[in-house]
Amino acid sequence: MERTDSDGAPPALGVGMIGYAFMGAAHSQGWRTAARVFDLPLRPVLAAVAGRDAAAVRAAAHRHGWAAAETDWRALVARDDVQLVDICTPGDSHAEIAIAALEAGKHVLCEKPLANSVAEAEAMAAAAERAREHGLLAMVGFNYRRVPAVAYARRLIAEGRLGAVRHVRVTYLQDWLVDPDFPLTWRLEREHAGSGALGDLGAHIVDLAQFLAGEPLVGVSAQLETFVRERPLLAGASAGLSASGGSDRGPVTVDDAAVFTGRLASGALAVFEASRMAPGRKNALRLEINGERGSIAFDLERLNELMFHDHAEPAVTAGFRRILVTEADHPYLEAWWPPGHALGYEHTFAHQARDLVVAVASGTQPEPSFADGLQVQRVLAAVEESAGKNAVYTPVPVPAPVPARAQV
Ligand SMILES: NC(=O)c1ccc[n+]([C@@H]2O[C@H](COP(=O)([O-])OP(=O)(O)OC[C@H]3O[C@@H](n4cnc5c(N)ncnc54)[C@H](O)[C@@H]3O)[C@@H](O)[C@H]2O)c1
Secondary structure: OOEOOOOOOOOEEEEEEEOOOHHHHHHHHHHHHHHHHOOOOOEEEEEEEEOOOHHHHHHHHHHHOOOEEEOOHHHHHHOOOOOEEEEOOOHHHHHHHHHHHHHOOOEEEEEOOOOOOHHHHHHHHHHHHHHHOOOOOEEEEOHHHHOHHHHHHHHHHHOOOOOOEEEEEEEEEOOOOOOOOOOEOHHHOHHHHOOOHHHHHHHHHHHHHHHHHOOOEEEEEEEEEOOOOEEEEEOOOOEOOEOOEEEEEEEOOOOOEEEEEEEEOOOOEEEEEEEOOOOOOOOEEEEEEEEOOEEEEEEHHHOOEEEEEEOOOOOOOOOOEEEEOOOOOOOOHHHOOOOOOOOOOOHHHHHHHHHHHHHHHHOOOOOOOHHHHHHHHHHHHHHHHHHHOOOOOEEOOOOOOOOHHHOO
16 A cells, blocks of 8 residues: 655655645645654655646646646545545535545545534444444544644643633634625535534534543534525635625525534533624634633634643732743644744644654554544534524433443
8 A cells, every 4th residue: 555665765645635725725735744844654645636627626736736636536536546535625525525435445534524414424434434444544624633732732631730621612703704795605505514604613613622621512502693694696616715706696504603502521511602704803713621720721813822820829920821832842843943933724734644644654543533523513413403492402412432341
């Protein structure tokens, strides 16, 4: 599966990517950068990219450094020089592509949310489990876990610096839908996106809450709202959050905003808000976690900083202090610049590529797994169910832990 090169370079790991717009550009940067910054056991090779428009996919291959272009994702999955398939398309295609790639003997990285429904996510998690028996690995692209300050927050919580977690408070706010004339892109159509702010932004903050607290949500109480119910139909192609519309309008079939509370397995309380309707908030993912011995707070718009309060310190000098997460001993920082030379959004994708390559080389399950992605999907479904019943508390099915005896 891997080629060993005679010049002493690490063996190649051929990557094939499907979709080449917003996430396609971000992932390309991650794949190009990871091996230049980190000492990797395998060398990611950007073998081929797939899209549906021949001229556009060729241009994307040239721009982002892919050796070949395909106009059908099936042809990309079938290529001998592709050992890992990276899925950067809207949610309606994730399940079909991921399952086909795993069954074709490829490792898979799939963008979030894992799927558009629990049923699809279950099929993907089952395919990943079957593929695992053949040494194949699957991971979901919840890249915010790989912001160094977030990874460090997880480390502090796992080390017990906060004690038992009592509160998780997370908001993720953007404002690109405030304009009622922003066109009806796939992100506003249920058949393509599954849900709106909920699946787009809510999926990230549900994953972060469960990752940071180290435990699943067991129930939610939710409200959803669609403030602008009709928008101009798309004129031409959209990419990321850019699009232009025509004069005819069509129905918005997803939520603009989601607010919900939740309970974690330990009894800790969680509060969530996801909106694409918050003027002035561009990519404002903010979280605060309060434990019995301290608190942490994080703001993605100041992503090199982690605020930490140690409640054991004398009250007269205690308070939130700002940790600049750029020291070599902080997660991922050993390979980057000297302290204080800050990182940004794009670095999370290099960290994602690094972690997946290391997992593939060692044959260990990378996180977040498809099972983690499925658990997020169950929370999103419970949020929709609760919102449909005027916020009635709705349990989230949580699989029983694997008995210790059965663990490998
Ligand atoms: N991790 C993050 O921070 C983050 C940010 C934005 C989007 N996303 C996720 O990434 C995925 C893609 O979002 P995006 O913002 O890149 O969207 P986008 O609209 O910018 O790009 C989608 C790409 O998929 C292609 N595509 C669509 N259907 C296809 C098909 N059947 N076959 C081949 N190509 C197809 C489009 O041509 C385009 O290149 C979504 O799941 C989204 O939720 C994640």
